[in-house]
Amino acid sequence: METVLAQKIKNIIFDYGNVIFEIDFSKAQNALLQLGIPDIETFFGHKGHNNLFSELETGAISAAEFRNGIRLAAQNPDLKDEEIDTAWNSLLIGVPENVHDVLIEVKQKYRTFLLSNTNEIHYNYILDYLKRAYKIENNDGLFEKAYYSQLMLLRKPNVEIFERVIKENGLVPDETLFIDDSPQHLVGAKKAGLNTLLMDRNPKDLRQFLVEHNLL
Numbered sequence: 660m661e662t663v664l665a666q667k668i669k670n671i672i673f674d675y676g677n678v679i680f681e682i683d684f685s686k687a688q689n690a691l692l693q694l695g696i697p698d699i700e701t702f703f704g705h706k707g708h709n710n711l712f713s714e715l716e717t718g719a720i721s722a723a724e725f726r727n728g729i730r731l732a733a734q735n736p737d738l739k740d741e742e743i744d745t746a747w748n749s750l751l752i753g754v755p756e757n758v759h760d761v762l763i764e765v766k767q768k769y770r771t772f773l774l775s776n777t778n779e780i781h782y783n784y785i786l787d788y789l790k791r792a793y794k795i796e797n798n799d800g801l802f803e804k805a806y807y808s809q810l811m812l813l814r815k816p817n818v819e820i821f822e823r824v825i826k827e828n829g830l831v832p833d834e835t836l837f838i839d840d841s842p843q844h845l846v847g848a849k850k851a852g853l854n855t856l857l858m859d860r861n862p863k864d865l866r867q868f869l870v871e872h873n874l875l
Contacts, residue, residue: 663836663854665873670830671765672848673802674815674839675775678858678865679762680785681752690746695733702732715778718809722779748784755863759793762801764866765875773798773805774824774837776814776844782807804828815839816847825851836874 676682684704692699702709711728714720720728726743730736765771777785789795798805806824808814813823825832832852839845845855860868869875 663856663872667834668769668836668854668874670770670772670828670835671874672772672774672821672824672835672837672853673762674837674841674844674858675773675777675798677840677862678838679758679773679862680754681862682750683752684750686752687747687750690749691729691733694729694738694742694746695735696729712778713814715780716776716808716814718779718812725778725780744780744784747780751781751784751788753788753792755861755865758862758865759795759801761866761869765869766802768875770828770830771802772824772828773802774815774820775806776808778809782809815841815844818847818850821848821851821853825853 673679688699688703691703696702703712709728709732711720711725711732715722715725726738726740729743729747730738762771786797789797804827806820808820811820811823813820815821821837824830825835833854835853836856837845837848837853838856838858839848840858842857845857848855856872858865858868866875
């Protein structure tokens with residue numbers, strides 16, 4: 660298990676998927692497979708995927724262009740927008756009931772930030788979900804600032820995305836912790852001088868994870 664010198668940490672940057680919001684890649688893999696996309700592990704896996712997803716996450720292509728890319732990959736020009744969006748959004752499970760309370764607790768002790776690789780289609784779904792499930796408009800009240808890849812035109816693990824968050828908020832990297840469930844994203848964070856922890860459990864256990872690392 661990784662350790663950080665908790666007493667020096669003043670700022671925490673959280674990833675969103677599978678740190679705060681539970682996601683299930685296998686559901687999206689199965690749904691995309693049902694659309695007719697072959698070789699799904701290569702096309703969309705946790706540790707690697709078709710460039711179509713990275714381009715959507717960095718705002719390099721629009722949602723409409725992404726959907727056309729899915730139609731091309733599935734060799735089915737008749738797929739409806741709604742079918743594609745439903746398949747793509749199927750990985751989004753939700754925020755466990757206690758997690759927002761944990762984030763508010765953490766915010767009272769540290770400067771906190773959200774840094775998420777996401778995209779227009781997921782972002783819109785998540786905003787609708789937060790209104791339905793938690794009666795909040797967005798994540799802004801849970802953090803000092805929330806950052807999303809498609810709005811920054813950058814994605815993790817690019818070191819520049821971490822450097823921008825550091826610079827914009829006057830953070831001291833050695834006093835800042837980044838928590839993510841993807842080992843490859845921690846590599847970019849370390850290059851930016853950040854302390855890192857790999858989230859290795861379900862988001863419902865976020866508070867216990869923070870307690871175990873002496874952060875709460």
